[in-house]
Amino acid sequence: MKRFRWLALLLVFALVGAACGDSDDGDGADSSGDGEGLRAAVVTPSAENDLAFSQSIVDALHALESEGLLSEVAVTEGTFIVEDAAVALRAYADEGYDLVIAHGSQYGSSLQEIAPDFPDTAFAWGTAADTFGLSNVSAYTAASDQGGYVMGVMAAGLAGDGSIGVVGPIEVGDAKLFVDGFIAGASSAGGSATAVYIDSFSDTTLAAETATSFVANGATVLTGTAQMTVGAIGVADGAGVPWFGTQSNQTKVAPDVVVASQVYKWEVVLRDLVSSINGGTLGGSTYEITLANEGLVIEYNDAYDLSADVKSAGDDAANSIADGSVSTGQ
Amino acid sequence: MNDWLTATFAVVTIASAVRLATPYLLASMGEAVGQRSGVLNLGVDGVMLLGGFMAYWTVLETKNLLLGVVAGIVTGAVLGLIYATVTIVFHAEQGISGIGLYLFGLGMSELLFQEQVGTPLPIKSFSTVRIPLLADIPKIGEVLFDHSLMAYAAILLVPVLTVVLNKTTLGLNIRAVGENPEAVDSLGVSVARTRLITIVFGNAMAGLAGAALVIELGIFQNNVTNGMGFIAVALVYFGAWRPAGVLAGSLLYGLVTAIVTQWKTAGLVTGAAASFTSMAPAVLTVIALVVIARRNAPQPSALTHPFVRGH
Numbered sequence: 092m093k094r095f096r097w098l099a100l101l102l103v104f105a106l107v108g109a110a111c112g113d114s115d116d117g118d119g120a121d122s123s124g125d126g127e128g129l130r131a132a133v134v135t136p137s138a139e140n141d142l143a144f145s146q147s148i149v150d151a152l153h154a155l156e157s158e159g160l161l162s163e164v165a166v167t168e169g170t171f172i173v174e175d176a177a178v179a180l181r182a183y184a185d186e187g188y189d190l191v192i193a194h195g196s197q198y199g200s201s202l203q204e205i206a207p208d209f210p211d212t213a214f215a216w217g218t219a220a221d222t223f224g225l226s227n228v229s230a231y232t233a234a235s236d237q238g239g240y241v242m243g244v245m246a247a248g249l250a251g252d253g254s255i256g257v258v259g260p261i262e263v264g265d266a267k268l269f270v271d272g273f274i275a276g277a278s279s280a281g282g283s284a285t286a287v288y289i290d291s292f293s294d295t296t297l298a299a300e301t302a303t304s305f306v307a308n309g310a311t312v313l314t315g316t317a318q319m320t321v322g323a324i325g326v327a328d329g330a331g332v333p334w335f336g337t338q339s340n341q342t343k344v345a346p347d348v349v350v351a352s353q354v355y356k357w358e359v360v361l362r363d364l365v366s367s368i369n370g371g372t373l374g375g376s377t378y379e380i381t382l383a384n385e386g387l388v389i390e391y392n393d394a395y396d397l398s399a400d401v402k403s404a405g406d407d408a409a410n411s412i413a414d415g416s417v418s419t420g421q
Numbered sequence: 422m423n424d425w426l427t428a429t430f431a432v433v434t435i436a437s438a439v440r441l442a443t444p445y446l447l448a449s450m451g452e453a454v455g456q457r458s459g460v461l462n463l464g465v466d467g468v469m470l471l472g473g474f475m476a477y478w479t480v481l482e483t484k485n486l487l488l489g490v491v492a493g494i495v496t497g498a499v500l501g502l503i504y505a506t507v508t509i510v511f512h513a514e515q516g517i518s519g520i521g522l523y524l525f526g527l528g529m530s531e532l533l534f535q536e537q538v539g540t541p542l543p544i545k546s547f548s549t550v551r552i553p554l555l556a557d558i559p560k561i562g563e564v565l566f567d568h569s570l571m572a573y574a575a576i577l578l579v580p581v582l583t584v585v586l587n588k589t590t591l592g593l594n595i596r597a598v599g600e601n602p603e604a605v606d607s608l609g610v611s612v613a614r615t616r617l618i619t620i621v622f623g624n625a626m627a628g629l630a631g632a633a634l635v636i637e638l639g640i641f642q643n644n645v646t647n648g649m650g651f652i653a654v655a656l657v658y659f660g661a662w663r664p665a666g667v668l669a670g671s672l673l674y675g676l677v678t679a680i681v682t683q684w685k686t687a688g689l690v691t692g693a694a695a696s697f698t699s700m701a702p703a704v705l706t707v708i709a710l711v712v713i714a715r716r717n718a719p720q721p722s723a724l725t726h727p728f729v730r731g732h
Contacts, residue, residue, distance in 0.1 A: 138531070138534075138535065142540060142541065169531060169643055262696075285688055287685040288696070293647050295638060295640070295647065296441070297678070297682070299638050300440070300679070301685070301686060303437065303440075304682050304686040307433045308433075308686055318642070322640060324543075325546075325638055325639040325640045328639070344640070
């Protein structure tokens with residue numbers, strides 16, 4: 092019988108192996124390229140098509156690939172577990188990728204350990220502002236409060252007598268920046284926004300329930316940030332409540348209610364990074380995407396009937412932030 | 422009167438609690454039946470994920486909610502057959518096998534989601550079913566008689582399973598197999614067949630729980646259960662392996678989560694206090710398990726023990 096137990100265990104491990112194989116999406120193999128651009132790899136916490144944080148960097152890398160600045164893009168997605176991400180980062184560096192990106196502030200300590208072992212590889216991570224004093228590490232961040240402020244202004248214009256609900260993940264990083272900026276923008280336009288952090292980046296159910304609770308308590312506009320918000324967007328869609336997105340364009344999830352999305356255009360950062368690497372500088376810099384450098388872009392849903400007054404208020408706020416005449420308070 | 426003391430607040434909170442409790446209740450009832458026959462399944466979360474994905478994909482393609490529910494159940498049943506093969510035929514250690522099943526469901530649901538769907542797209546959700554007349558009773562009607570079909574089904578299964586476990590030959594066999602499989606075997610009852618039935622049923626219920634979750638949400642995402650299956654296993658211990666106990670545990674867990682969510686959205690708890698209250702459901706579960714361990718509610722004697730005739 093012991094033999095059968097071993098067989099059973101082998102079957103289990105075979106099943107696990109089949110299901111949990113390298114989540115590299117194969118882009119590396121698919122992207123033959125012209126052989127002249129750099130080879131880039133990225134490790135992301137959630138799915139590469141999450142319509143949020145992870146998708147923003149993957150889309151940007153593919154944009155640079157299309158421009159010929161990168162010859163190959165490899166992606167390992169869904170690495171919520173930091174130790175798994177560390178293995179992938181080290182493997183990419185071992186395989187000789189020119190640029191290895193750790194797309195998540197939780198990966199910082201891993202990168203700090205790995206980067207010194209590969210002095211000829213350029214590493215980048217974000218959202219963060221610390222390069223650990225290492226010459227081959229760059230950091231990047233997003234001034235997400237800026238787009239948050241703009242959408243807060245518009246949300247106040249749409250809310251009428253109702254309140255505005257904000258579904259946040261954990262009170263850190265660009266999520267906190269977005270939420271704070273959104274509340275400041277809504278407040279500046281006479282709106283009342285309340286934020287609830289659900290203390291999770293992945294609990295879709297709780298995000299949905301929080302949105303449901305907001306609607307039940309009189310919210311007439313909703314927003315949220317991070318990958319778990321798809322649940323909240325579903326609630327907004329079902330209740331017919333306008334939704335403001337961030338990180339990626341979320342119109343596809345709920346075309347009837349998504350008003351606009353703040354979209355991260357990491358291409359702005361990546362172009363500088365690639366240029367620096369080609370020039371022989373592997374790191375040491377910190378980058379930020381903003382409305383002014385067009386790393387942050389407000390993309391409107393053309394199918395949503397947004398009043399001209401509200402859109403104008405949003406555009407004015409965006410222009411004022413870009414030229415420095417308005418501060419988000421961050 | 423403060424908003425949070427009003428009847429409306431209570432109605433919204435309890436409705437939220439029932440909605441949150443439904444997937445837990447479905448999954449934990451299935452697991453309770455399995456454990457009563459002596460089989461522990463730590464793979465519930467993985468089965469919920471794969472069942473949930475198959476339900477989501479089916480609804481996305483066919484726009485038919487009923488077909489989605491069936492897809493979730495069938496997926497769970499098929500995974501149950503695999504798990505039964507591993508644990509009954511090969512007598513594999515149940516803890517390890519269950520974790521394997523979880524990882525399989527997690528990985529396969531992510532793989533299929535990426536390959537077949539990609540970007541999360543919304544599907545239609547269950548609409549609530551108002552029970553005529555009863556739903557019109559002020560406040561109480563909204564709390565008790567205005568829920569989705571899945572919530573009613575989950576709650577109705579509690580007395581059904583209670584009767585099956587306590588008043589039928591099958592139920593007697595299930596309980597006996599979980600306590601003393603050697604004695605049952607000596608009486609000519611097939612331990613393997615009894616456990617096969619409970620494993621397939623338990624996994625089908627987990628698949629149904631996944632289907633109920635994603636259809637209620639109206640969307641699928643990688644790891645959408647966020648560990649719900651593991652909580653469901655804990656709720657079986659909380660409920661002392663009885664359907665009514667599991668119902669109480671699920672509702673309590675859902676209620677605590679709903680109250681915390683309501684308090685946070687109403688601005689009653691903020692900052693560090695809000696983060697602290699977020700831990701309440703998990704803390705409650707741990708406390709409950711400690712209490713259960715101290716009270717006289719022994720687990721099935723043969724739980725986790727593979728049955729091999731003559732050993």
